[in-house]
Amino acid sequence: MNILITGGAGFIGSHTCVALLEAGHSVVVADNLCNSSAAALERVRQITGKELLFYQIDVTAAALVEGIFKKHRFDGVIHFAGLKAVGESVEQPLEYYYNNTVSTMVLAAACRKYGVKRFVFSSSATVYGENEVPFVETMALRPAANPYGRTKAMSEQILSDAARAEPGWAVALLRYFNPVGAHESGLIGEAPTGVPNNLMPYITQVARGKLAKLRIFGDDYPTIDGTGVRDYIHVCDLAEGHLRALEGLRPGVHRYNLGTGRGTSVLQLVKAFEKANGLKLPCEIAARRPGDIAESYADVSKAERELGWKARRDLVQMCRDAWRFEQGAEI
Numbered sequence: 001m002n003i004l005i006t007g008g009a010g011f012i013g014s015h016t017c018v019a020l021l022e023a024g025h026s027v028v029v030a031d032n033l034c035n036s037s038a039a040a041l042e043r044v045r046q047i048t049g050k051e052l053l054f055y056q057i058d059v060t061a062a063a064l065v066e067g068i069f070k071k072h073r074f075d076g077v078i079h080f081a082g083l084k085a086v087g088e089s090v091e092q093p094l095e096y097y098y099n100n101t102v103s104t105m106v107l108a109a110a111c112r113k114y115g116v117k118r119f120v121f122s123s124s125a126t127v128y129g130e131n132e133v134p135f136v137e138t139m140a141l142r143p144a145a146n147p148y149g150r151t152k153a154m155s156e157q158i159l160s161d162a163a164r165a166e167p168g169w170a171v172a173l174l175r176y177f178n179p180v181g182a183h184e185s186g187l188i189g190e191a192p193t194g195v196p197n198n199l200m201p202y203i204t205q206v207a208r209g210k211l212a213k214l215r216i217f218g219d220d221y222p223t224i225d226g227t228g229v230r231d232y233i234h235v236c237d238l239a240e241g242h243l244r245a246l247e248g249l250r251p252g253v254h255r256y257n258l259g260t261g262r263g264t265s266v267l268q269l270v271k272a273f274e275k276a277n278g279l280k281l282p283c284e285i286a287a288r289r290p291g292d293i294a295e296s297y298a299d300v301s302k303a304e305r306e307l308g309w310k311a312r313r314d315l316v317q318m319c320r321d322a323w324r325f326e327q328g329a330e331i
């Protein structure tokens with residue numbers, strides 16, 4: 001298949017480019033590089049030994065997107081491009097609503113115009129909000145009360161309605177849990193600009209000495225040890241989930257959780273990281289982070305049943321690969 005990957009230079013997008021190229025698909029990337037670098041695509045070429053095409057465009061720009069659809073015949077689109085920092089979304093709500101929902105509409109409209117029927121969308125576990133764990137795809141959505149979370153719920157809605165009006169459309173709404181780790185080569189990974197918001201990149205920067213210590217946001221949650229529980233998934237497993245979704249997609253709108261189905265607390269992740277990499281991490285207990293929930297993990301049975309996909313990599317591999325990338329790359 002020939003696939004358009006928006007946001008393909010980013011963390012999850014670059015790993016998905018690798019998975020698709022290795023499976024024999026052709027890839028065209030559209031990315032404005034607002035949170036990534038073209039060097040990541042060079043690394044994708046290096047890892048796979050294969051070519052991909054790259055357009056540096058903003059995918060909210062309908063004319064530019066159409067220009068790409070005119071040039072290429074796509075069999076499907078994977079739409080990763082988006083802004084994803086929760087705190088920033090509260091400070092810049094209009095930028096988030098515009099970027100994340102307009103990009104979805106522009107791409108869906110181009111698909112309709114050029115007869116592209118497969119669409120895979122990057123959604124998030126954040127759409128479940130304060131539901132009971134494990135989160136199941138059939139649950140009513142209660143998106144976290146921030147603009148970022150709402151853009152994901154809105155984009156899901158937009159695509160669901162668009163698909164209902166277009167016979168033959170096949171849409172996968174993939175709800176990612178907590179992607180971590182990096183490609184085992186150490187060549188691509190998560191390279192946040194500024195101080196990381198998420199736990200794993202924060203941990204790797206503490207391990208490297210770039211940050212003094214890890215602050216654990218709350219130890220009084222009703223969880224196994226009082227710290228927040230999440231479903232961490234290796235980014236390469238997540239990338240393979242996209243491949244399965246793309247290849248196995250049938251007409252209709254399908255929602256899939258992509259996680260491991262296992263919850264890990266902050267303290268458990270810290271210990272796993274220390275053990276996997278033979279390091280000690282300076283930590284302190286701090287106040288809860290506003291907006292955080294106690295527990296988030298997936299029921300992953302639907303993706304396994306319908307896509308034949310299951311995460312294979314364990315916490316040790318996630319910690320080793322995240323650390324290898326942190327030590328090596330500056331992209």
Ligand code: NAD
Nearest residue numbers: 007010011012031032033034035036058059081082122124
């Ligand atoms: P990322 O920031 O590394 O990648 C996103 C990419 O999209 C970047 O390369 C950025 O330059 C590009 N981009 C953003 N707006 C664009 C625009 N208007 N036009 C063209 N390119 C644009 O983030 P990621 O972690 O790889 O996330 C990919 C997607 O998955 C995002 O939609 C994100 O919201 C979603 N998601 C991520 C996580 C996570 O924890 N990383 C969890 C759930 C969902």
Ligand code: UD1
Nearest residue numbers: 086124126177178197198199202215216217228266291292
């Ligand atoms: C965050 C986002 C969520 C997004 C998800 C994607 C927020 C409020 N939520 O969620 O919308 O879908 O990433 O992966 O940003 N922690 C610490 N110290 C730190 C950083 C984090 O203790 O320095 C804790 C958090 O309190 C949480 C856990 O680690 O319990 C994981 O945090 P994080 O990596 O930010 O992910 P989420 O909270 O799941």
